[in-house]
Amino acid sequence: MVESNDSDRPFRASELLGYPTQKPLALLGRVISASSNEGDLVLDPFCRCGAAVIAAEKLKRNWIGIDITHLAMTLIKNRQLDSFGEESMPRVIAEPVSVPDAEALAARAPRVERGRADEQMRLDEER
Secondary structure, three states, X not given: OOOOOHHHOOOOHHHOOXXXXXXXXXXXXXXXXXXXXOOOEEEEOOOOOOHHHHHHHHOOOEEEEOOOOHHHHHHHHHHXXXXXXXXXXXXXXXXXXXXXXXXXXHHHOOOOOHHHHHHHHHHHHHO
């Protein structure tokens, strides 16, 4: 017999934020717990509503959340504030809110030349 737990249940109504790929916090918590330790880094490159970063914060993981829309960034900051308070607000590195802002951010992003990246990978493999 398998015992039921929170991750077997559907979403709590308060969790639903309108993102079609959103996962329940309890499920994400189980995945993060099984695949990392306290203090490890969790990366969510398409964080949308921030469910994975909220689950990571609850489990005392460091995290990086990336999304393309400033609406998602605002939602994540508000969820973080509501869930953990002012002291745990994330440090935002960049938050473009217009096309010119995004272009300026892209222009200052570091670029890696293809040949240099290949050479670094070869050196890493030799170690």
